[in-house]
Amino acid sequence: MKKDIAYRIAQTIQTGLLHGVLVIDQEFKSVFLNHALCDMWKIEQQDVLYRSVVDIFYNGNLKKVSGDYQGPLIQTMATGQELSACEVYLNVPGSRESKWFLVSTFILRDENGLPEYAVGNYIVIDKFKMFETKLDAVNMNIIKAFCKAIGVRDMYTMQHSENVAALIVGLTEYMKLSASEVTMAYLAGIVHDVGKIGISEEILNKPSRLTEAEYEIIKRHPRKGADILQEVEEFAALAQIVRHHHERYDGKGYPLGLQGESIPWISRMLTICDAYDAMTSMRCYCEPHSIEEALIEIKECAGRQFDPFLSGIFIDFIRECNFEVGNQLAAENT
Ligand SMILES: [Fe+2]
Known part of the structure; x- marks a missing residue:
């Protein structure tokens, strides 16, 4: 040449x-x-x-x-x-x-x-664009408005929600679930913490550990999120998933203390993805876990906090797909 x-x-x-x-x-x-x-x-x-x-x-x-x-x-x-x-x-x-x-x-x-x-x-690539085509424009705009509202209040939660959505989409694709199940999982990931809109910025962005009273306030967010989503008729199933994303497999979670398979299965997946991203992300008050440390923690908590079957699949998924959420985002005010 x-x-x-x-x-x-x-x-x-x-x-x-x-x-x-x-x-x-x-x-x-x-x-x-x-x-x-x-x-x-x-x-x-x-x-x-x-x-x-x-x-x-x-x-x-x-x-x-x-x-x-x-x-x-x-x-x-x-x-x-x-x-x-x-x-x-x-x-x-x-x-x-x-x-x-x-x-x-x-x-x-x-x-x-x-x-x-x-x-x-x-x-x-806008991987999430494909999900937008599956919802009608009005409902997608509502979801986007929720995301924006979360971002305005709390940048950490917005990035966390996107990471959890990416994780749960990866997991559901890894499990070869149907397109509608993957879409529902994506939406649940994006809006799972929408109830935090109703919690004061002081608590959300607190640079140190929460007191017990503050933690009790934080614990209201799954119920609040479900209440917000329920206002839209088409989001009834999504509201159910969001309501139970902090339940534990052993029944010691909140808000209802549901146990085992009485917890919606997407909520059980969400709990694992949510915990994994929180552990591996940089928050202002603690050092992030390495991927391996987080996976060990998930394995140890399988059967108590997490669904044991889904925990095993999640660990395989992260290892086999080399899936990594690169969230290094600390709270905005740090
Ligand atoms: Fe949450």
Whole structure:
């Protein structure tokens, strides 16, 4: 290929392409990243170029606690295996949010056929868009209004709700449940804490542990959330799920102390996803658990706090799918 054509193609990828492109060498140093990737990841080119992405984004850890490689591109460079159109829910490196990405990776080989560079192609996808088409516009707007209301009051809860929705969608897809069940699980994840709208910001964003009295107030949110949702006729089933997302399998939860399989099954899934995200997220008053620590905790609490059957599936799902919610979001006022 003529040199000037190669240069013009590189220029087009650099400035004109809407997909993010990142190229790393055998030492995981970035040798090329385009403008779209910088916009997507909220990073500056000069801060990343010719530096190890493992050092910059993952504190020098090539692998996650689970033993898997940090992201598809690093996995490709380390294993020599190209990946095609993986849907991954990743931390946006330069920000505090997580997004769904569609990632494909390619190997550039030297003259001896050995991997020299790995190329990652990143597209931000609106995975949740598909759920919107399943609801009529009015109901979807109501759900969006709830989300907005949660976000205005409490940024942590909004990101937490999105993480829980991503987890429960991943789990229900892993279990090969029907499209309508996956949709219901998604909605439940998004709105499960909507009852927190009725709780004072002082308590919601308290930077230290809650007192017993404050905890009693927090405990009202499943019932309040269900009451809000019940106002919309079509959300009756959703209200039921939200009402029971803090019940425990052993009957010691709230608000009704339901036990075992008398708790709606999506609520039982929600309880696990909710606890997992809370454990692995950065809150202002405690250090997050590692993925492995959180999974051990879920295993230990199976049969007491959590449905034992669903806990086992959840643990398999996180391990097998390498599913990671990248929530590092602390409360806004910290
Ligand atoms: Fe909750």
